[in-house]
Amino acid sequence: MVMGVMEGSDALHPSQGMREVDKQFLAAPVKSAVDKFQLVPEFIKVRGLVKEHLDSFNYFITTDIKKIVEANNFVRCTFDDKVYLRYLKVSVGKPSVVKDGITDEMNPQQCRLGEMTYSAPICVDIEYCNGSYGHIVHPQVKKGVVIGRMPIMLRSSHCVLFGKDEEELAKLGECPLDPGGYFVVKGNEKVILIQEQLSKNRIIIDKDKKGCIQASIMSSTSMTKAKTTLVMEKEKIYLNLNSFTSKVPIMVVMKAMGMETDQEVVQMLGRDPQYAALLLPSMEDCSNLGIYTRKQALAFLDKKHRKWNNSNNSNNRKDDGGALGVLRDIFIATIQVKDDDFHRKCAYVVVMLRRMMDAYLNKDALDDKDYIGNKRLELSGTLMALLFEDLFKTMNTGLVAYSDNLLNKSSRSTKFDISQHISREDITNGLERSLSTGNWNLARFKMDKKGATQIVSRLSFIAAYGYMTKISPQFEKSRKVSGPRALQPSQWGMLCPCDTPEGEQCGLVKNLSLMTHVTTDEEEGPIITLCTNLGVEDLSLLSGEELHSPSSYLIMLNGSILGKHRRPQLFATSMRKLRRAGKISDFVSVHVNEKQRCVYIASDGGRVCRPLVIADNGVSRIKHHHMKELKDGIRNFDSFLREGLIEYLDVNEENNTLIALYEGEATSDTTHIEIEPFTILGVCAGLIPFPHHNQSPRNTYQCAMGKQAMGNIAYNQLCRMDTLIYLLVYPQRPLLTTRTIELVGYDKLGAGQNATVAVMSYSGYDIEDAIVMNKSSLDRGFGRCIVMKRHTAVYQKYANTSEQFSTPSRAPHDRERNQLLDNDGLASPGEIIRHQDLYFQKLVPENANISVNAHPSNIKYRPSRQTYKGAEGEAAVVDRVALCSDKRNNLSVKFMIRHTRRPEVGDKFSSRHGQKGVCGTIVQQEDFPFSERGICPDLIMNPHGFPSRMTVGKMIELLGSKAGVSCGRFHFGSAFGEPSGHADKVEDISATLVKHGFCYNGKDFLYSGITGTPLQAYIFMGPIYYQKLKHMVMDKMHARGMGPRQLITRQPTEGRSKNGGLRVGEMERDCLIAYGASNLIYERLMISSDPFEVQVCRKCGLLGYENHKTKAKVCSTCKNGDNISSMKLPYACKLLFQEIQSMNIVPKLTLADS
Amino acid sequence: MEGASYQRFPKVKIRELKDDYAKFELRETDASMANALRRVMIAEVPTIAIDLVEIEVNSSVLGDEFIAHRLGLIPLTSERAMSMRFSRDCDACDGDGQCEFCSVEFHLRAKCINDQTLDVTSKDLYSSDHTVVPVDFSDSSSGFENPEDQRGITIVKLRKGQELRLRAIARKGIGKDHAKWSPAATVTFMYEPEIHINEEMMETLSLEEKTSVVESSPTKVFGINPHTQQVEVVDPEAYTYDDEVLKKVEAMGKPGLVEIYAKEDSFIFTVESTGAVKASQLLLNAIEVLKQKLDAVRLSEDTVEGDDQFGELGAHMRGGG
Incomplete structure (x- = not known):
């Protein structure tokens, strides 16, 4: 990707460049930078921040599910082939719950509270025939048969929240700022992480472990999934395929596919003799084997063909047709072979060979596996589709097996009806299980993924967002390689350069940037027709020699060869024009690779792309009036897209562009202009003010820490029943904001407070990043937080009895113990609860297995109680008590217990610049330094935190916030925002400070609070947004x-x-x-x-015992007590002796006098 | 060791006095005295604040302890505080803090019955003692333009059907224990600056240079007399000891053009009160408390504890006994 201004070329030919530019200047309207920032909020508005998840899921639920059902729509009994069932139509309904046979509408908040799954029925229309012993029966049709329940992603097109405004969402108990994109499974919020993978059906040239050049392709079709590798070993080229027992010379494969003469292959490879020369060893190898004809080649391959001993597999592969079948169906399965015409497949192999040879001749032609353009992101829709397909097939085979079994029975009491035996549980449970455990174990697709889902942690609002953008890696973490961990230049604008965890996952787990979109699959048919219309010569019409003729370029669509085109640039431009005109989808990418002499067209899903402003000869298509119309609400983001002012580019297509960062920097070669530079960062990094002034790892630390900060979780935070909620009592919005903060809603759900910080040394309790806090500030509510914990109690149901409510006794001696409990045995809301207090009491039947006939009055109960275990000496409050039925339909009671805490020594705090520290000491306000304006800091930070951390951004934040409080305007610190006005410049901030009587450098003249004398130095003091992190001493000490x-x-x-x-x-x-x-x-x-006194027999060295009653010491081996000594040894030691003895080894103790 | 008398007679000159604001000069004393006064004003002048809350009904969105904390921070008029007893050493109620000598009872009853959100404010607190009430800002001079809008300090907002009913007990306390008992919003002082302009040297400067000197100070300390075009000190107290002028003068190559010293024995105090006590009363109370503290020191003169506690200082106070 080329960025920025092409200074070099202009400098070389000043006269020529000037003339060109001049012409444009005369032709174009007056060029002035248009503020395109407004597009970002507009983009977020139409798209939301998790559109990729929603799009992917919507695609699955509206399109993909139909394809899956259609592909497997016919089920026939093996016992009686008149009995069949055909799926006609499939659709997913509205989320609902079935309770006692009544279907009720359902919303996500109900599911969270009631531990239910937010799911909708999958309905199919079926046509079936029950066939009755040779009689011809007309097929019957049944509509709306429920085959299972599909968990619904929140805010997707099938969700009840879809398209609702803020008020309607509030009525449904939902937070309008919540992004959605996750599922609610059994009351837990589960998100399917984005999975990163190497792209499928693409040729990847790289080196294997031995350093041999190899071309590999992961072919994946709806039928098969196989990896094909061509390896160049000692100048000879082989094919590696799982279906063959060992590597096979490539020329044999070519011959088996019908290219019997070497000349044909060489011709296809191109005229250049160096390629033919490279193929020569392989050809020799083939002739040494004595293979000259197709027949011989196939016979050779048949011997290599791996026979599947597994009976299961041999069943499935009855008609695999030996080696030919392998070549047809498994070898590069993407290229389908019709009527034994292997021409396309041969051409493909030759293209692979040619690319390998290019790489052999020129090392630059190797592909980079870490290049984002070679990667695909698998989203929830794709994963759900795989899972559903597997379950659907399982259900159908189950149906066949069950029907066969039934029909096999000689006597049946009821009439056979195949439609009755569709099991709904398979799909429902399968989907639910995979979502809640995260195990995607699909034998059918050779897939075994663990940890694909995670619980959305609601520690803070930002943490929840972080889960939606997280990309989990393809590699296992143990690999100690730096390549995949390194920052890729192609990541620009697509993946956040800051947001990655520290430690073993560093660089492997990534996060999406603000404006990234992930594509979904697109129909190929129209694109192929379009290409043909634009003059692509179809591959089948080309002779072998034309394949690599130098006058034309290959056209590849989604990895397969479409044909050739003589004017590739013209072709690409026209394709792009058509895309901008909306004739083909926005997300189709066209990219010309000059080195490989190919034009790649991609319409597959999982590519990352981002919007950019189109520029014609360096002049932005977006003009002032466009932005004005946007402001007036006449336009929206989609109209910009529709009118071809903006387009989505994926990583590969970016290689054909010259993108200017700002309009002013555009030259005549510029094709695109960035919308806003700060969008290269993700959500978490977007919270940092002035991140471009910080040392890079600091931003990374903050990305991890922002997720642990306490604050507001959601608007519905007080209605949630999570196991643990951390809230801040007085959260504030940061004085120094960024555009991302506003876009995400962090200003509405903040997680921190603006503390006045003095950067100075004080009291000595501030070493190692500790901070000194002002007691009065803490009294007034700084850093005060609420910790809510959920405690659950269940009334268990047994066969014939169940646990009962219990009325606590109010007798004088019980009164105190039971004082929290209401008459139903549950603690009542608002009661103060301390350590060891009773909060729940129930009656448990003494005998659970009582007979049915027992009279209720005969059942004996005993009370069972639960006590609260909290910090000693702390008073918590019962916040809420909720009753609901749990998974096993037992009545469960949930208590939310709330504990308000003020900061204490050892609590962890952090600014937004990766500078964490614990509270070192708390000091009275009168001892704190003060300025002559009467300003007294809330906390004191040690200046030693700055030199090694180099967090200049924090200093600018302090200055900016100080100016902000003085002039009453929120200041901005968006990343790279100074040129475009989204970050205030230090000069301007200083001017504001001076205007309000502060020193320009933010330093104040302070007096010591202890002595009243002036401090020796000017103190850098002002507000900084501080976060309280969830790690508190109370939970740890x-x-x-x-x-x-x-x-x-x-x-x-x-x-x-x-x-x-x-x-x-x-x-x-x-x-x-x-x-x-x-x-x-x-x-x-x-x-x-564990001290323990043992009796040791001095004679035999074994352990004896002391008779408890007679106090006599006896050695059980010697049968007497003559030589017993008693001594102390660890009980674990005695245990070890006994264990060893049990293994028939005798440990003996030899005692010496002490 | 014969103790010399360090006795001085500080002078106070009041510059500005409002109910909640005072500005005065304290002269002929040193920083220890000034700082002692400041510290006492912040932390040891007693006021009355809500200390115990019994909640009867709370169906608001805020938790009980949240509301209790907010109630505690509401300033109450505390003219009586000096004469009141601390509930810990109140004999009348054995220190449980429920009697009239050491406590004031408040009641709050609020329920929202219509669709409009109801703001429960400090005005909804009903006191059992008319001398101890939530501070009313509506009539103060520094207050709001329209007293009708000012409904006191918001405690909680209620929506339809929510209710708050509670009994609160206010007690006497000092800011050292909790900031809610601190009567001072701001207490600060500065050394009085003494600014000398070397007139002769100043004459050598051009008008531009003069303006640059004047503008180098972030605060408006200097000005140029429009008639004489001379640089003069407009407001010496606006000087924040930022050294900017001195640096400027240095950079111009004219050291000594302006010289600024801090008067070691002269302080300008700014006191802002929360409204619990009038600013003037706050100062007087502070002096009273300070006297009591010194008395306590003097009374413990002969005791061994006195020696332990004050060490050499104790011996010094006794005049080298």
Whole structure:
């Protein structure tokens, strides 16, 4: 991709360039930069931020599902072939719930609260014939048969939220800022992550492990999925195919496909003798094998053909026709062979050969696997389609098997009706299971994916967004290669350069940029017709020699050869013109590859693309009046697209363009102009003000931390019943905003507060990034947060009984314990609840397996209680109590328990620049420094945080916010926004500061609050947006003296949740040994762990015992108590001896006098 | 060791005085004195604030403790605070803080019955004591243009059907314990600057240079007399000790053109009150509290604790006993 201004060429030919430009200047209207920013919000408005998910799912549910059903629409019984069933039509209805036989409309919020799946029925029209023992029966038609339930993606075209405005959404209990794009499965919000893959049906030339050049193609059709590889090993070229037991010389394959003479192959390869020379060793190899005819070649291949021993497979491949069948159906399956005409396939192989040889002659011709243009993103629709297809086929085979079984029976009581036996559970459960576990285990498609779905974490609003744009990698993380992790230049504008996790997943997990769109599959038929009309010579009409004739270019559509064209540039331009005119889809990409002498047309799904403004000879097509019309609401984004002012380009087509960043930088060669540069960042990186002034990893850290910041989750946050919700009591919108913040809605659902920060050293409790906080600020609500935890209780149902409500006793001695409980045994909302308080009580039948006949009064119950486990000494409040039925239809009670916390020493805070720190100490306001205006900071940050981190953006944020508060205008800090006015310049900010009586550099003259004397230096002070992160000491601090022990080893338990001990591990032990602190080791490893007194027999060295009653010490081996000594050793040690003894090994203790 | 007398007689000159704002000069004393006064005003002048809330009904969107926190931060008129008892050492009620000597009871009842959102504000708080009421900003001079619009401090907003009913008890306290008891919104002081312009040197400058000197200060400290075209000090107190003028003068190659010193013994105080106590009263109360604290120090003169607590300072106060 070429970016920016072509300064070089202009400088070389100044006179020529000038003349050209001059002409245009005279012809074109006065050139002034048009502010195209308004397009971004417009784009977001029509598209939403997760359009790729919605589009993909919509495509599946409206188009793809029909294709799948149509492809497998006929089911015939093997027992009686008169019995059949044909699917005529399929459609997905509106989301609904069936309860007690009544179908009811349903909305997502109900599903979240009621632990249901948000799904819609899949209805089919069927035609079926029950055929009755030779009688001819007319086929019957049934309409609207439900074959299963399809989970519906929120905000998709089938969702009840589709097209609703804010008020209607509020009525449905939905947050208008929520992007949708996820599913609600059993009450959990699940998102299908975008999966990154190497593109299918494309030739990829690269090197294998041994350094041999190979051409591989992953062919995937609706029938088969196979990888074909051509390898060049020691100058000879072989074919590697799974169906063959070993590699096969390529010339043999060519001969088997009917190209019997070497001349034909060489001719197809092109006239250049160097290609023929490269093929020579392969030809020799073939003749050495003595293969000259097609018959011989096929016989040779038949021997290599892998026989499938598996009975299952041999059944399916009954008619595979040996090696010829493999060549026909599996070898480059994308090219379909009709009537044994292998011409197309041969041509394709030759093209692959030629590309390999190009790569051999010139290393630059190798393909880059990490290049985004060679990748496809698989979205929820594609994955759901695969899953549905598999389940649908399973259902049909199940139907056949069941019908066969029934028909096989000699006597049947009821009339056979095939339509009755369509199982709805298969599809419903299959879809639900895969969505909730994330396992896409489809044997049919050789697919075994784990972790394809994730729960949408509602830690913060931004975290939820982050899940929608996350792309999970194709490689396993263990690989220690840098290639796929590196930032790709082709990523520009498509994938966010900042947003990636740290650690092992670094660079592999990526996130989409703001304006990225992912395509869905497009019909190929019209494009082929169009190409032919535009003068593409069909491949079948070409002779072998013409294939690589230098005068024309190959035309490839979605990886297969369409034909040739003599004027490729003209062809590409006309295709693009047609696309801009709307004759073909916006997302069809046309790109001319001069090196490969090919024109690639792509209409397949999963390509990433983005909108760009079209420029003619460097003059933007968007003029001022267009933007004005947009402002007046006459236009929208779609009309810009329709009128050919804007178009979507994918990564490959970008290679044919010259994109100017700004209109002013465009030259006569420029073909496109960026809409706004900050759209190269994603949602999470878009929150950072002035990210282009920061050191790059800082932005990456912030992308990870923004997801942990507490704030508002959604407008419906108080109606949600999540397991854990973190909220901020007084969230604010950042004083220094960015355009992305406004577009995403972060200004409405903020996660932080504008704190006045003084950058200075104070008290010594601020080392290692710790911050000093002002106690009065905390008193007034700074950093105060609410933690809501869900506690659940269930009334279990048994065969004939069930657990019952219980009225708590109000007797004097019980009153205190039961004071939180209402008469139904549930804690009532608003009650203050402390550690160990009772919040739930029920009656459990003492005998669950009671007989049906038992009189209700005879069933005995005992009470069962649940107590609250929270931090000791803290008071929480029962916020809400909700009753609903759970998955097993038991009555379940959910308690939301709310705990309000003020910041304490050790809580974690962070600014928006990857600068996290814990609260080091809390200081009284009067001790804090103050300015003569009376300004006193909310927190003090140590200046040592700056030099090594180089977060200049944070300093500019401080300046900008300070100017913002003084003049009363929100300042902006969008990425790269200074030239276009979306970020305030430091000069302007300083001028504003000076205007309001501050120093231009943001430094203030402060007095010490302790002594009242002026501080030695001017202090850099102003507001910075601070986030409180979810890590709080209260949830982490842990200490124990005595406590619970494990049952078998009698050692202290492990982990905070079990009130466990702190382990002196091996390394700590080593230190103590090295130091010689033997008594400490003795104490830590035995006395405070698991001391145990044992009786040891000095004679046999085995353990004896002490008779509890007689106090006599006996050795059970020696049968006497003569030589018993008692000693202490760790219980675990004693256990080890006994375990060893059980294996018939005798451990003996030899005692010495101490 | 004979203690010399450090006694001085500070002078106070009041420049500006409003109910909630005061500006005065404090002269002939040092920073320790000025800072002590500032610290006491912020943290130790007692006021009354809501400390205990009993919620009867709360069906609003905000949680109980959320509302309680908001109630606590509402400033209450606290002229009585100095004479009131702290509930922890109130004999009448054994320190449980429910008696008239140490507490004031408030009631709030609000229910929204129509479709319009109801703002529950500090005006809906009914006090059992007419001397202790939520601060009313509507009639203050610095307030709002239309007193009708000003309905006090919003506590919570209710929609139709929501209700809030509670009983709140206000107690005396100091800002050190919680910021809600702090009577001061802003207490700050600055050293009085002393600005000398070297007139002779200034005469050598052109008008342009003079303006550049004047404009180098971010605040309006200097001005040019339109008649004499001389640089003069317009407002010395606008100077923020930013050194910009000095740097400018240095850069012009005329060091000593302007010289600025801070007067070590002269302070200009700005006090803004939350409305709980009048600004003037705040100062007087602060002095009173400061006196009490010094008395406490003096009373513990002979005790061993006194020595432990104050160490050398104690010995010093006793005049080298």
